[in-house]
Amino acid sequence: MEKKSAKTTGAALLEQTYLPHISIDCVIFGYHEKQIKVLLSHVKGALGWLLPGGFIEMEQALDEAASKILEGRTGLTSLFLKQFKTFGSLNRGLDPATQFAGVPDFNPANLQWLSKRFLTIGYYALTEFSKVTPKPSLFDDKCQWFEINGLPPLLSDHELLIKEALRKLQLQLHHEPIGYNLLPEKFTLPEMQALYETILGKKLDQRNFTKKLVSLNLIKKLGEKKYIGGHRSPSLYKFNKRNYNKALLNGVILAF
Amino acid sequence: MEKKSAKTTGAALLEQTYLPHISIDCVIFGYHEKQIKVLLSHVKGALGWLLPGGFIEMEQALDEAASKILEGRTGLTSLFLKQFKTFGSLNRGLDPATQFAGVPDFNPANLQWLSKRFLTIGYYALTEFSKVTPKPSLFDDKCQWFEINGLPPLLSDHELLIKEALRKLQLQLHHEPIGYNLLPEKFTLPEMQALYETILGKKLDQRNFTKKLVSLNLIKKLGEKKYIGGHRSPSLYKFNKRNYNKALLNGVILAF
Incomplete structure (x- = not known):
């Protein structure tokens, strides 16, 4: 055809x-x-x-x-x-x-x-x-x-x-992980947060956001930092692919 | 037709x-x-x-x-x-x-x-x-x-x-209020929780569930209790219709 x-x-x-x-x-x-x-x-x-x-x-x-x-x-x-x-x-x-x-x-x-x-x-x-x-x-x-x-x-x-x-x-965003293929393989928390904020069209509380991500075990902290000039060198993270795929399959329950 | x-x-x-x-x-x-x-x-x-x-x-x-x-x-x-x-x-x-x-x-x-x-x-x-x-x-x-x-x-x-x-x-359930028309006009928190648990097919933590509902201002506590026999007389609640309708319209953001 x-x-x-x-x-x-x-x-x-x-x-x-x-x-x-x-x-x-x-x-x-x-x-x-x-x-x-x-x-x-x-x-x-x-x-x-x-x-x-x-x-x-x-x-x-x-x-x-x-x-x-x-x-x-x-x-x-x-x-x-x-x-x-x-x-x-x-x-x-x-x-x-x-x-x-x-x-x-x-x-x-x-x-x-x-x-x-x-x-x-x-x-x-x-x-x-x-x-x-x-x-x-x-x-x-x-x-x-x-x-x-x-x-x-x-x-x-x-x-x-x-x-x-x-x-x-x-x-x-509230029931499925996103980010894989949208962020570099190694990324910083501010980069991840910027992705969510851009899609949601609003600022998110940084402390809550980080706490949530860590508690979901979707990402893991690497022993490396990203040099972005000045005194700040934010830590690099990568996705925990196994947990990420599991969350894709089962959904992420974000409340209760 | x-x-x-x-x-x-x-x-x-x-x-x-x-x-x-x-x-x-x-x-x-x-x-x-x-x-x-x-x-x-x-x-x-x-x-x-x-x-x-x-x-x-x-x-x-x-x-x-x-x-x-x-x-x-x-x-x-x-x-x-x-x-x-x-x-x-x-x-x-x-x-x-x-x-x-x-x-x-x-x-x-x-x-x-x-x-x-x-x-x-x-x-x-x-x-x-x-x-x-x-x-x-x-x-x-x-x-x-x-x-x-x-x-x-x-x-x-x-x-x-x-x-x-x-x-x-x-x-x-994670981004829209439910319950109105499904529960009696005046209901107890265990009745509300049973509705959510039935739909989700699993038990929910009672303390978290109540905390969430209160923080969303979707229901309000009445000055009345329900007599269910024995020593327990759980408080009665009703929906805050205005907040409920607003949440229906705008969605309830349950995370971040």
Whole structure:
């Protein structure tokens, strides 16, 4: 199915290939040094940006479809995608006839398909954005990171999807460990705290934060310090991978 | 759309009325005195039980469809349904030709519709089960509560849906207040703790639990005690409705 060229994709072929009325959209958060960005793509000539998204093949499992869409539209593989919500209000704000009017060679068959009512299944992931070079797909002229507080005009309800995904990510911090793959292998407590503060969008009490992390045994102190100039040389830590994986599996109970 | 009788519902009419390939299933948890039950329905002659479920009308918002399904199939209104996950693996285990073979007057048109591949959007709710009298729908001969640890044979992947819904409910305890409508208007701390312990499936430290609740200002102590015989007369509490609603809206941050 993946080998078809854009030109042969007519309405009948779309109908035959994909489940109608259902799409997938991926909110990819990128973290780097106290910044959160979101990956967006842009169809040449369209009136706004979109989350990387696509459809589910007739005989394709939902999670598999999500991974393939992400890979095909961004070049990213093996990101751990989490499903967070299905959006199904009546007017999701996509008006392809207007919003895609400027797209060169826009196929009327595609317009017919896109003009259907779609429910979209939202997925999100969190990655280190300096490690990723997004690659635009066949349909896009641009695919790039945007600061979460400086998003460009978005089509459909994709701004709502980003907002909801961020809310779910913030909740996730309270019952699942994060940080692995987002921080250097050896990191300081202030670096770890900055990650949490950036995602939560607020300052945390340093003493409580450290106490919590230590009591969870998710990280271990190394016998090394990081030289950051001046008189301060904060201790370096690394994740206790065994406890971290156990916590991922069982959840971290943060209260009671 | 709701006024059609079962007899006039052929495949063409189903196709015309509902979005294809997408269903909704509702996991209704009932709590009462240290027990959690789940509401299940049974189509006369079918080989197993199902969660109350149904389909989305072409021009019906997703959340509205979920509420109407719940009302139509159980008689329950104004339960706060929460969407928890969309299930879309390839083989969801429904085999209508076999599992519904014993259903009297089973319409081949319905079989054709049910034999399609369906993704299902899962919703859950938590209610006080002694207050609810389930009413079987037109299609069902039975609709009743089952102990969560004593479920009857279930069709499709509905056992998985219940398991996932319970996991989400357990997580919800960590960032949202619960208890209102589940406990009497005036309740004791042991009653409140029993609710949490029943849902979490484990004992909680009584001192920590009380400390947490008091620090959140979700409940207030009344100047009354409950007489339970012997020498013990535990204090009665009630919810601080204003703080409770605020916490529902903003979430309760239980850590950091």
